[in-house]
Amino acid sequence: MAELVGAFAASHAPLIARDWHRFSEERRSEIAGAYRELGRRMTAARPDVILELSPDHWTNFFLDNLPSICIGVGESHEGPSEPFMKGFPRSVAGHAALGMHIAATALAEDFEPSISHHLKLDHGFCIPLERMELPALPRLVPITVNDLEPPMMSIRRCFAWGRLLARAIASYPEKKLRVAILATGGLSHSIGESTMGAIDEAFDRDCIRAFTDGAEAPLTQFLEAHMADAGNGTHEVRNWVIAHAAAGARGFDLIEYRAIPEVYVGCGFASWRV
Amino acid sequence: MTDYWLSKLFFDLQNPAAAAEYRADRAKVLARYPLAPEVLDAIARDDVLFLGRRVNAYLLRYYFGAAGMSDAVFLEKLHQSGKEASHG
Numbered sequence: 001m002a003e004l005v006g007a008f009a010a011s012h013a014p015l016i017a018r019d020w021h022r023f024s025e026e027r028r029s030e031i032a033g034a035y036r037e038l039g040r041r042m043t044a045a046r047p048d049v050i051l052e053l054s055p056d057h058w059t060n061f062f063l064d065n066l067p068s069i070c071i072g073v074g075e076s077h078e079g080p081s082e083p084f085m086k087g088f089p090r091s092v093a094g095h096a097a098l099g100m101h102i103a104a105t106a107l108a109e110d111f112e113p114s115i116s117h118h119l120k121l122d123h124g125f126c127i128p129l130e131r132m133e134l135p136a137l138p139r140l141v142p143i144t145v146n147d148l149e150p151p152m153m154s155i156r157r158c159f160a161w162g163r164l165l166a167r168a169i170a171s172y173p174e175k176k177l178r179v180a181i182l183a184t185g186g187l188s189h190s191i192g193e194s195t196m197g198a199i200d201e202a203f204d205r206d207c208i209r210a211f212t213d214g215a216e217a218p219l220t221q222f223l224e225a226h227m228a229d230a231g232n233g234t235h236e237v238r239n240w241v242i243a244h245a246a247a248g249a250r251g252f253d254l255i256e257y258r259a260i261p262e263v264y265v266g267c268g269f270a271s272w273r274v
Numbered sequence: 275m276t277d278y279w280l281s282k283l284f285f286d287l288q289n290p291a292a293a294a295e296y297r298a299d300r301a302k303v304l305a306r307y308p309l310a311p312e313v314l315d316a317i318a319r320d321d322v323l324f325l326g327r328r329v330n331a332y333l334l335r336y337y338f339g340a341a342g343m344s345d346a347v348f349l350e351k352l353h354q355s356g357k358e359a360s361h362g
Contacts, residue, residue, distance in 0.1 A: 057332060058285055058288065058330070058332060058333060058336070062281075062282070062285050063276065063278055063281055063282075063285075083290065148330060148332055149330050191331055191332055191335055192326065192330075192331030192332055192333075192334040192335035192352070193326075193331050193352065193356075194326075194352050194353060194355050194356025194357075194359065195356065196335075196348075196349055196352050196353075197349055232331050232332075
């Protein structure tokens with residue numbers, strides 16, 4: 001059986017890539033240090049595959065067809081097309097069998113994900129992978145979560161998806177396959193709204209506290225009550241909830257939190273207790 | 275209220291070649307989309323408040339970037355639109 005060996009979270013603000021050269025040395029050091037520590041922990045977990053949760057920033061999907069969840073089941077995935085991501089590989093190896101196993105497990109348990117045999121990765125997937133400075137990039141099963149366009153999944157459903165992912169990993173028949181989960185996005189930010197640039201540090205601190213404590217009910221209640229008011233980008237915390245549930249909801253260790261006005265995002269980095 | 279064709283225009287302009295064509299000849303690109311006259315007028319005026327009520331906020335941001343507007347000017351327009359919205 002496959003084994004969940006780690007679960008991690010990281011913000012993915014695109015300006016981290018686009019405007020890197022404009023940041024102060026101190027700011028670059030803070031951001032790089034957080035990603036590097038995340039990368040150190042990821043490397044220590046020795047994953048063969050990373051199961052990565054990120055929104056689709058209008059890269060693969062449009063209003064014609066907008067899945068709540070899409071699992072990348074391809075043998076490979078296309079690298080980012082954004083001009084500021086040119087340094088990232090143009091193709092990333094996938095794990096088609098694990099991706100299909102997750103999709104099949106989901107359908108058998110009355111979940112209805114979309115699947116893609118050719119998923120394009122945008123900055124949401126790629127900035128953390130690039131900045132963690134992993135010695136080698138493990139194979140990737142990307143999962144897009146609709147965090148951008150209403151209606152979106154309930155927090156309750158995100159918990160259910162996380163538990164489902166844990167069961168799918170545990171039931172995957174390849175022995176000793178080591179799987180890590182990486183949830184990207186969040187914490188508070190506002191994009192293209194009249195509040196763009198605002199970072200809700202109070203929300204972020206309370207959110208981190210709720211994840212750290214781990215318990216499902218208070219975390220759900222907190223997010224249902226406050227997430228929508230902390231900026232439209234804050235909906236990406238759904239990805240964190242899925243990882244949280246997959247890791248058993250035992251809480252996480254915060255690696256770093258910084259409200260970074262240069263990138264408009266309250267940036268958080270964490271590793272769950274698996 | 276989502277405007278599908280306005281959203282489609284903004285979505286398509288994520289393509290750098292399409293964005294370059296748009297910056298060079300807006301009228302030519304806009305003619306490909308069945309946009310209402312008041313929407314075309316809002317585009318001509320860079321009316322963030324009007325357009326923002328009809329498209330996803332991320333697409334709105336992508337559009338003004340593709341159209342050549344700086345982040346600073348876009349932010350100023352957004353913040354101004356918030357004040358206008360709060361005054362009805």
